[in-house]
């Protein structure tokens with residue numbers, strides 16, 4: 027496994043692999059790697075010949091007062107996990123390597139897809155995400171890039187960016203990996219103390235309760251949202267940013283779940299903000 031720190035080294039290593047006929051698979055991350063990230067790496071391994079992981083806590087996707095400074099950074103362990111998983115190339119740029127003095131070009135995906143939900147609670151977040159992904163795609167030039175459904179809105183934004191800008195990359199969505207008690211794995215789970223960790227299971231319990239209500243015949247989106255909201259409200263350590271059922275592609279609000287929809291949650295457990303989601307609809311099994 028090679029670890030590189032500069033744009034030019036990453037570009038050259040990936041280009042060399044491609045030129046020998048290898049299919050390049052790319053997994054962008056912010057590090058603090060867990061089994062969720064590694065599931066993307068394993069998937070990339072099964073479908074590609076050369077697997078590139080980037081580890082970069084991207085400052086431009088954090089707003090003022092967010093957790094950029096205290097975001098977990100565990101590079102040594104991350105590199106060890108990548109090595110054991112058979113990653114070929116790890117790209118670990120610094121902020122000044124990605125955003126040198128004079129940097130002034132941004133990728134903005136417009137419309138509801140970036141303005142709603144995470145976009146309304148984290149203004150500028152998706153501009154940072156789209157810009158860093160566009161840059162990483164240009165540097166690594168993979169044939170495939172792997173994204174977790176855990177960050178569902180991010181996945182939809184990246185799919186749209188790639189479509190709108192004709193980027194020659196297949197975006198591969200990957201299932202959310204969960205702890206045994208249902209909590210979606212996240213680097214931010216390390217912020218939770220013992221009591222908060224227990225309370226955090228309310229997100230997956232709320233998703234499951236709404237899915238069960240759908241399976242039992244409830245198709246009304248507001249009623250399904252209320253099922254999830256009711257459970258979360260009963261948890262004293264939790265406070266809701268949003269609970270929303272949306273069209274699974276456009277993220278537009280819907281009244282009735284008569285085709286595939288997504289139930290998205292953002293919930294603060296103490297000071298830790300967690301997100302989770304599940305697909306709901308005919309022919310969807312979670």
Ligand code: AMP
Nearest residue numbers: 055056057062173174176177202203211
């Ligand atoms: P992050 O390091 O949080 O930016 O995540 C890097 C990638 O890993 C993104 O595509 C995430 O959606 C994905 N990811 C994070 N947590 C999980 C999880 N629990 N299951 C599957 N994918 C995940």
